[in-house]
Amino acid sequence: MRIDIVSLFPEFVAQCAAFGVVGRAQERALLSLHGWNPRDYATGNYRRVDDRPFGGGPGMVMLIDPLRDALNAARAADPADARVVYLTPQGTRLTQAKVRELAAHPRLVLLCGRYEGVDERLIEAEVDEELSIGDYVLSGGELAAAVLVDAVARLQEGALNDAESAAQDSFESDGLLDCPHYTRPLEHPLGQVPEVLLSGNHAQIARWRRMESLGRTWLRRPDLLDEAALGKADRALLEAFRSRYLR
Numbered sequence: 001m002r003i004d005i006v007s008l009f010p011e012f013v014a015q016c017a018a019f020g021v022v023g024r025a026q027e028r029a030l031l032s033l034h035g036w037n038p039r040d041y042a043t044g045n046y047r048r049v050d051d052r053p054f055g056g057g058p059g060m061v062m063l064i065d066p067l068r069d070a071l072n073a074a075r076a077a078d079p080a081d082a083r084v085v086y087l088t089p090q091g092t093r094l095t096q097a098k099v100r101e102l103a104a105h106p107r108l109v110l111l112c113g114r115y116e117g118v119d120e121r122l123i124e125a126e127v128d129e130e131l132s133i134g135d136y137v138l139s140g141g142e143l144a145a146a147v148l149v150d151a152v153a154r155l156q157e158g159a160l161n162d163a164e165s166a167a168q169d170s171f172e173s174d175g176l177l178d179c180p181h182y183t184r185p186l187e188h189p190l191g192q193v194p195e196v197l198l199s200g201n202h203a204q205i206a207r208w209r210r211m212e213s214l215g216r217t218w219l220r221r222p223d224l225l226d227e228a229a230l231g232k233a234d235r236a237l238l239e240a241f242r243s244r245y246l247r
């Protein structure tokens with residue numbers, strides 16, 4: 001998968017993607033990142049990339065042409081069709097389902113805004129999809145782009161080893177929150193390890209983990225829990241969690 005980043009700080013995203021699973025995906029040629037800086041396409045004495053907003057008000061707006069020329073250079077760098085995504089709080093919320101959809105594309109071009117944003121005419125003419133990673137305002141789209149790069153990189157075939165795939169699947173497969181995890185030392189002032197995890201009884205351990213995932217999702221993110229879609233066994237586990245929790 002090829003991802004082109006259009007940004008005033010293209011190295012920002014490249015740095016975020018240089019570590020761990022994403023860095024390894026690049027080493028394995030499962031993912032390639034390419035940066036394009038609109039400032040390299042800015043003309044005139046001051047090579048402006050922004051200007052004051054029509055209608056007045058604070059801040060600056062990114063100019064159309066340097067962005068558009070950088071986008072076109074990115075498009076031209078590879079024959080594969082590119083899906084252009086603009087990272088912005090005004091976008092639709094990024095979900096794992098959307099990550100899966102985007103991860104299946106041969107190419108993405110991620111447009112990162114700065115200042116107060118980008119001239120709307122550029123968005124209307126060049127952007128396929130506006131996405132938000134959450135309801136808060138960052139200083140630029142680069143951190144959001146790095147989040148998206150990480151999430152789609154993990155889904156590239158061969159990016160994760162078996163253990164990592166299992167961990168990914170446990171959350172991704174049914175959209176529940178993950179269960180708690182514990183490791184050595186067994187004895188610690190901060191508390192005990194749940195007995196069931198020491199039992200060696202894999203059926204009981206799986207049952208406990210599923211119950212904890214269901215219970216946590218119910219407590220913390222009821223919006224993710226579609227109880228109607230739960231099977232009989234899951235409903236029984238959730239009931240067991242509730243009765244223990246509400247006792």
Ligand SMILES: Nc1nonc1C(=O)NCC1CCCCC1
Pocket residue numbers: 087088089112113114115116117118131132133134135136137138139140141144
């Ligand atoms: N939240 C977000 N999700 O995706 N992007 C986000 C963001 O906060 N981006 C910064 C803004 C800053 C002004 C220009 C446009 C991007």
